[in-house]
Amino acid sequence: MLLRGLVFFYFILFSSSVFSKDIPVIVITAGKTPQSKSTVGSDIEVVDNKTLRNSNQFFIGDILDNNLNGMNYFQSGGYGTVSGIQLRGQPKRYTTIYIDGVKVSDPSTPSNDYYFNNLTSGSFDRIEVLKGAQSSLYGSGALAGTVQLFSKKGREGHNQDVNISKGSFNTQKIDFSFDGKYNNYDYFIGFGNFSTDGESAMRDNNENDRYRTDSLTMNYGYNFNEKFRLENYFFYNDSLLEYDSVNSTQNDIEASDDQNASYTARLINETSNFKNTISYNNTYILRNTTGNDKKNYYGYRDALNFVAEYNFDLDNRIIIGFDNEFDKAELYNYYTDSKYAESDEAIYSQYFDLQLRPREDTYTTFGLRRDYHTTVEDYYTGRATIAYKLDNNTKLRSNLGTSVRFPSLNSLHHGNNLIIKENLKAETGKSIDVGIDKIFPENNIDLSATAFFLEYKNDIKGWKSHSGGMGEKYYSGGGLYALDNTNSKTESYGLEFQTNWKPNDNYSFGLGYTRTESYDGPTCDNPDSTAGPGSAACNDEMNVRVPRHQLNFNGTKIFNKELSQTLKVKYVGERRDYGNINNNFEDVILSNYLVADLFINYKLFNTYDLSISAKNILDKRYSEAYEYKAPGRSLDFMLKKSY
Numbered sequence: 001m002l003l004r005g006l007v008f009f010y011f012i013l014f015s016s017s018v019f020s021k022d023i024p025v026i027v028i029t030a031g032k033t034p035q036s037k038s039t040v041g042s043d044i045e046v047v048d049n050k051t052l053r054n055s056n057q058f059f060i061g062d063i064l065d066n067n068l069n070g071m072n073y074f075q076s077g078g079y080g081t082v083s084g085i086q087l088r089g090q091p092k093r094y095t096t097i098y099i100d101g102v103k104v105s106d107p108s109t110p111s112n113d114y115y116f117n118n119l120t121s122g123s124f125d126r127i128e129v130l131k132g133a134q135s136s137l138y139g140s141g142a143l144a145g146t147v148q149l150f151s152k153k154g155r156e157g158h159n160q161d162v163n164i165s166k167g168s169f170n171t172q173k174i175d176f177s178f179d180g181k182y183n184n185y186d187y188f189i190g191f192g193n194f195s196t197d198g199e200s201a202m203r204d205n206n207e208n209d210r211y212r213t214d215s216l217t218m219n220y221g222y223n224f225n226e227k228f229r230l231e232n233y234f235f236y237n238d239s240l241l242e243y244d245s246v247n248s249t250q251n252d253i254e255a256s257d258d259q260n261a262s263y264t265a266r267l268i269n270e271t272s273n274f275k276n277t278i279s280y281n282n283t284y285i286l287r288n289t290t291g292n293d294k295k296n297y298y299g300y301r302d303a304l305n306f307v308a309e310y311n312f313d314l315d316n317r318i319i320i321g322f323d324n325e326f327d328k329a330e331l332y333n334y335y336t337d338s339k340y341a342e343s344d345e346a347i348y349s350q351y352f353d354l355q356l357r358p359r360e361d362t363y364t365t366f367g368l369r370r371d372y373h374t375t376v377e378d379y380y381t382g383r384a385t386i387a388y389k390l391d392n393n394t395k396l397r398s399n400l401g402t403s404v405r406f407p408s409l410n411s412l413h414h415g416n417n418l419i420i421k422e423n424l425k426a427e428t429g430k431s432i433d434v435g436i437d438k439i440f441p442e443n444n445i446d447l448s449a450t451a452f453f454l455e456y457k458n459d460i461k462g463w464k465s466h467s468g469g470m471g472e473k474y475y476s477g478g479g480l481y482a483l484d485n486t487n488s489k490t491e492s493y494g495l496e497f498q499t500n501w502k503p504n505d506n507y508s509f510g511l512g513y514t515r516t517e518s519y520d521g522p523t524c525d526n527p528d529s530t531a532g533p534g535s536a537a538c539n540d541e542m543n544v545r546v547p548r549h550q551l552n553f554n555g556t557k558i559f560n561k562e563l564s565q566t567l568k569v570k571y572v573g574e575r576r577d578y579g580n581i582n583n584n585f586e587d588v589i590l591s592n593y594l595v596a597d598l599f600i601n602y603k604l605f606n607t608y609d610l611s612i613s614a615k616n617i618l619d620k621r622y623s624e625a626y627e628y629k630a631p632g633r634s635l636d637f638m639l640k641k642s643y
Helices: 003-015 049-054 060-067 411-415
Strands: 046-048 073-077 085-087 095-097 102-104 124-131 145-151 157-167 172-182 184-197 211-223 228-243 254-270 274-290 295-312 315-335 339-359 364-375 377-393 396-403 429-440 444-458 460-465 482-484 489-504 507-518 549-558 564-574 575-581 584-590 593-604 610-613 635-643
Touching: 046 060, 049 060, 049 124, 060 073, 060 085, 060 124, 060 564, 085 095, 102 254, 102 295, 172 635, 184 411, 315 411, 339 411
Parallel strands: 095 145
Antiparallel strands: 046 124, 073 085, 095 102, 124 145, 157 172, 157 635, 172 184, 184 211, 211 228, 228 254, 254 274, 274 295, 295 315, 315 339, 339 364, 364 377, 377 396, 396 429, 429 444, 444 489, 460 482, 489 507, 507 549, 549 564, 564 593, 575 584, 593 610, 610 635
8 A cells, every 4th residue: 555655646746847946966976076966877866965964863874864765774773883774775785985085994894894883974064875886986895886975174264163962871972173264275173072871782681882982084175276286184983882792691791992094195186178186095993892702803905096087078078097905904812912814905996987968968978997806806897877858857867887896805814714715706796777857846846766676696695514525625624614606696676766845935845765675596486596496596585684665754844943843754664684593593574663753953042053853752662683672762952053
């Protein structure tokens, strides 16, 4: 009934007349160059400065979860716990994360992915989410999409912002920043502190899991002249999390103390037709864990990138780039502080992206990329997009792309089980999506609808048993289990709908619905399958933590210039997960849930912004990951001042 009602609703919308919006939305991530969203053939969504500035959420992951459709965000418990973004029904390792054009991930983690748990919102100005296979632009890991965050920069004059909040579970947050822009230089410096006593992440434990994080963000820009500009970015974060592992006893306390630092220097040369950018980035991550699993992890990345853009005219350009990335990971014994594992690899990449406007109403892109991995060697990926404007208010779009994900350092080196690590292949995939974006002036409605399909193979998944006849491929002294590629294919397909309606100046509404079918192997009757039912190549099951149905609603009421309120409601359907049941790992089903948040904003003395956030107002008890529970009802007060 729900799906039928949505179909009928959108049928009504499509029968409406149209209008043009006056101010175009400019995006960068879609082609690594500023362009109007109305000309982009890929599926891209934006969280703009206004949304971030007015948000009552503390963390970037929560903001994305509350403002974007077609994305599933999960956490293993409350603030600070392991989190991830799932696009197009795929695990978080298949989405690449960029901050100010620099790839961020932890080389020391098993999947080389990125945790959003420590990323607060105070220092960011804008977020763009590019969906679908994007490896031709963003390299290894961009099978399902790419998320890019843009830091705040200096504004004219000298400015200061203060944000103080206090709430349930003894939660408090302080953000302070100052920025400026004078003559040839601009700067931004932001400090952030967040702490909470929390509550237990495990369903059956009753102790509090404390969490705190401190961050420093700085950037500085200097214009030598009209053609040359130097930019510097620095980010530092220190966090401490008490958490519960799935094998913890009652009230066990484990902890992770993480330090993350990143520095980027970028030189930009721009003329009327040419723009050249060369950048260097250095990132390190240090993680100390205590409790049942005491280890010290160290991740390191050096990256040197070059992008050249040549504009034939306003609508036709070519982008050529070179990416060089060196990753290193080390693992230390907690008790002796002695190193017992070390790994390093490098990726050297070359790519181009041709953006053309062959007709007045048509915009296209064609891209190709070569990635050379020092162990796995050469892989090629590409993309083609088209945007066709039926009129100023209606755009048809489509994106076709291929993708690659190289094995992580952990996969290549863990336990020395592989004697010939070259036998581990890269995961490769492809995706296609088609969609429509439409605006309706008479009703103040905008609409977006997308159908997508994604497939990849050579999944590096779990451990394979090799109890005999291993030959020279496997190291007999390293155990009887080793990482390997599966023979199966993983696929996702589905539909995404999003609409926004503003009937008048006092009310606005948003509604999003996502239907996802995501399977971690082919159907068992697939004639191309290499094995029959019961084998690893025949695994007809939904990907873990991916709901078939997800519905998001938000409604805002503006009472006057001082007072407004917003209600956000999210429904998430049943999801498959994998957990330890009576010392036996089995599939489990996570129950569906509906959670509602209420936000009230008030302009105090025409100077201060006072916000009240009532989260999970129904006090719904639910899990986003097996054995872990989401926080219950909470109340937070936030005070903002800009001067």
